[in-house]
Amino acid sequence: MPELPEVEALAQHLRDHAVGRTVVRVDVASMSVLKTASPPWTELHGREVTGAVRHGKYLDLDCAGLHLVCHLARAGWLRWSDNLSPAPPKPGKGPIALRVNLGGVGFDLTEAGTQKKLAVWVVASPDEVPRLAKLGPDALSLDVGGLTEILAGRTERLKTLLTDQSTLAGVGNAYSDEILHAAKLSPFATAGKLDAAAVERLHDSMQEILRDAVARSLEQDAARLKAEKRSGLRVHGRTGMPCPVCGDTVREVSFADRSMQYCPTCQTGGKQLADRRLSRLLK
Missing domain, CATH: 3.20.190.10 (MutM-like, N-terminal)
Structure with a gap:
């Protein structure tokens, strides 16, 4: 998408x-x-x-x-x-x-x-x-303070919140995976429970990932070509491949008509997420 x-x-x-x-x-x-x-x-x-x-x-x-x-x-x-x-x-x-x-x-x-x-x-x-x-604020318009306000008191998982367009506009399934990986945050983390350092990492990763992707799309002259994201993605769509940061195997959680990818070492303390949407970390 x-x-x-x-x-x-x-x-x-x-x-x-x-x-x-x-x-x-x-x-x-x-x-x-x-x-x-x-x-x-x-x-x-x-x-x-x-x-x-x-x-x-x-x-x-x-x-x-x-x-x-x-x-x-x-x-x-x-x-x-x-x-x-x-x-x-x-x-x-x-x-x-x-x-x-x-x-x-x-x-x-x-x-x-x-x-x-x-x-x-x-x-x-x-x-x-x-x-x-009904759109929320644009993802590229937020400073750390604005993101902190959005997250405050929210009980959703980070993955869910990042892709909710009424909360934050512009981020979908692919770039939310990339942002969370770069920020070293679990997609199942509770949005409102992040500490200040984690919120700052999330903000910085969001800005870096999205701005870099915009630059790549402009270089490709996107309107003349088929949409192509894969060249810049590190975890999304790379299930079973090595994480380019740590070498661990990229894992996947599937639900409904889509899936998400993450690195256990980088994001969940080495633990694998169960492949059910409402599951907790596997023990």
């Missing part, structure tokens, strides 16, 4: 390449992606792109006061083309859900797989998107 770093890179690409251009046409190949009906997407036609920003994991393209907001979900992506096909995408054929034509250049919103969760809103203000109104 695209998280804060990838979405920030996509927003930067649009600021560099789309701002100042005019929307010639918007083609919707999958009506299920549209979560609003009024104003219609055709209202974007003829409008100049005046800005592109990120709200957590949401991308917001400002077209002279009318906003195209999208959430890429787990398998969605934005693909930029300098030679966009003049023919509109065929409904129901291939991965393209929506195309924005900016006069020979532009981008497709695509989604792989069978679970179609990519979502698009056309609104006069981003505040009209219910999910955006």
Whole structure:
């Protein structure tokens, strides 16, 4: 799933390449992606792109006061083309859900797989998107004091809190694993019980991991390529491989439709977490 770093890179690409251009046409190949009906997407036609920003994991393209907001979900992506096909995408054929034509250049919103969760809103203000109104503070905006306030009194596990977008916006499954590994904290630690030193480590790791990932995504020109995180990940998606810090085997806890990875030596005092979501450390 695209998280804060990838979405920030996509927003930067649009600021560099789309701002100042005019929307010639918007083609919707999958009506299920549209979560609003009024104003219609055709209202974007003829409008100049005046800005592109990120709200957590949401991308917001400002077209002279009318906003195209999208959430890429787990398998969605934005693909930029300098030679966009003049023919509109065929409904129901291939991965393209929506195309924005900016006069020979532009981008497709695509989604792989069978679970179609990519979502698009056309609104006069981003505040009209219910999910955006519920976002917590952006992960990159927090200082140590702000993070301390968020954690105070919370009883959730750290992994759960870091990925709760209403508490902290932008961090998902992959980067929460990376942040916790760098901070040497167990994903099952109780958020509100961290001491000051642990909170500072968590803050510093969050800033370092996310900013480094943003820089890598910008270098890769993410909007022209498939999303690629693996080159910078140390534990997420590396189950069974050696931890690059200590050499211990990276372990996994699976639950529902996702999993998390961690290093026992670096994060849990050498103890392995039981592979159940609500379990405690194995004795």
